[in-house]
Amino acid sequence: MRYAIVGNGVAGINAANTLRHRDESASISLVSSERDHFFSRTALMYVACGQLSEACVEPYERDYYEKMGFTRVRERASGIDAANHQLIFDSGNRLEYDRLLLACGSVAVAPPWPGSDIGGVGHFVTWDDLTWLRREMTQAKRAVVVGGGLIGIEVCEVLIQAGIETHFLIREKKFWPIALSAAESDVVVPHMKHHGCHVHLGTEMAEAVATNGRLSSVRLSDGSQLDCDLLVVAIGVRPQTDWLRETGIALDDRGGIIVDDQLKTNLRDVYAAGDCSSVVWFNGVQRPEQLWYTSRDQGVVAGHNMVGDAREYRRGTFYNSAKFFDIEYTTAGLVNFHVEGEVDWWQHEPGTYYTTRITYLPAENNRVIGFNGLGRRWDHSILVQWIEERRTLEWMLRHLGEANFDEEFMPRFAATVPVEGGR
């Protein structure tokens, strides 16, 4: 069997591992023009700030591809000849496959305002972006970061520790509205400011202004102007599927490759996994899910299906984690999903940035549907289990200590807010 995989990211490599595990003699080709070695994209910020070296973010040792018998193809794919089972490259070369996996990930969303192609403006998604940012950081004095999400805040942290004056523009009135409540944002935003980040809530970009072809300032939607020499645009990512538009593959309205529950696309013997694939969510919506965890799981499932194991991809209950400067964040289940009748139980431990929010449904005997925690560490797998077991808020508050994952000697968690005290 000849397997070809476009993309050497977490979805691609996990599919390759699974294929090798299931088929010792298969020929497995990994196509990527980004980098020779699989690296952890989630750790880009740590390389940028010097906490990790480039080699540190490679999860496998350098001889891994050889050991596993993976063939590297350093090409950019530009199309698929599905009828002839061939992958077409920019260079004109072709690669024959029996099964093809598209694990081509995401690209940064380009900004809608003028002036995005001038020097000093960029994104933070790819390895090239990392190289670019590190170069810019050696000279930058004043930087603007646009986009109130996870990549944005990571870039802010990197810039601030490099001693660069950093302005963080967030369109909404709070930070990361898709996941945080106003009260949680009110914990995170002062923390960012405490670290020296200039946070501008409710502020939109209007234009990047160049002088002699290089960024000199940005104009904001309220007309004011902010001088700067570096602009990082982090307003989201979208599936990297522009090169597939002519192939007849079915894409959703976000550009995600539509797959069935075995991650098959509409083209014969072509599968898709990771950031670029569009799966059906628990609520019936078809869309991509751009997370490390889901990409990894999809890669494994796709690998199994490619050898004929017939595995279903089941998303399961949502969980995620992140870090906002010093504040760790854990979530499980449905928070900020605006489920009808939902109520929040909320506790902010005085003098700390530790907060706990539990979303529950009073109409269903206080059944818990979601959890958001800042500061403390939580074992999301236990929380997920409780949510799936349809535990009540009262039960959960009594047992919450068991799901705590803080390091030893930390003051223990105690629920002090009464159940009716929730908002």
Added chain:
Amino acid sequence: MQSGLMNTFQSGIKTRNWAAWAIAIALFAFYILIYFDYALGILGPVAERLGMGIWTLYGLMYTIAMIIGGIYFLHKHGNSRYHQVRTIVVVLVQIIFAFSIPLVMEIFDSKGFILSLFWPLKIEYFYPQNIFTYPLTLVLYAFLSFVIGVPLLTYFYGKRWYCSWVCGCGGLAETAGDPFRHLSDRKAKAWKFEQWSIHLVMFAAFATTAMVIINWSLHHTSPDGQWITQYPLFDSIATTVQKGYQTVVVAMLSGVIGVGLYPLMGTRVWCRFFCPLAAILGIIQKLGRFRITVKPDMCISCGNCSTYCEMGIDVRQYAQNNQSFKRAACVGCGMCAHVCPRGVLRLENKADLRESADKERRPIVDM
């Protein structure tokens, strides 16, 4: 939690530049002057002029290095409770048990005894000609602590109770050595080497001690008051082995190389590759309760844990495979858990490893 480690790889001295080499060479030279003073006679006179023996001077410098290093460490990592408690304990143990008590004993004209060292790290504690010069309580302490105390504590809390909470070698690594912790080799090859080297030294420690004890028991006091043996050949072999162990393992491996290589190969070269006590503790740790629990499915494979593990354990490999683990080498310093940006790892003393969660995840469709 903030780890205080940003910029590590932008700092030349932390990434083996010329200054790191210079420090390494200076440390090498210093340790040679210390351990081979009996032949070189350079530092001894200096110490005398300061009114102390060479080992007291060394102990003083060591303790000061740990205090300053401890302050530096807390400045960087003090936002972690575990690090706060551990660092204060390990520095206090050094000040009180490793430095002050022996010093006071010497002032009162008895031989200094370090309560925080055990055989075979302090191999003389099982050499009869040495230990029997101490009062009976200390003889019993040296013996019983190794036979009962050390194994029990290790069984329940892992080798960390010693290697990163009590031991002076570990103490220096965890304090003054902190800037270099990421330099440990985490390749599988290094792990292989470690398994051989550390058990080889452990064997050497057992063999040397056994020979010294046998040789001692074959001696007796002659009528004219001489300490003599009927087996002069064995005596000369045993003495040579004892001296060889002292030179190679104690002086070279624990001193010159162990500390000299800090800026080049990380701080735990001795602890990881050579320490015979660590080897024994490691075996007990594998049978015991201490382990590092991995929160399933949350690892982003960033590599912070593996990079800052001073024992060169590739923690990420376990974490991304959802495997809670016990590794003989782990000294329970807690750094992997501390630097993990997703809170995946936790040091625990629990009876059994948690099952890796391979269960099907059921969606909560009914919202």
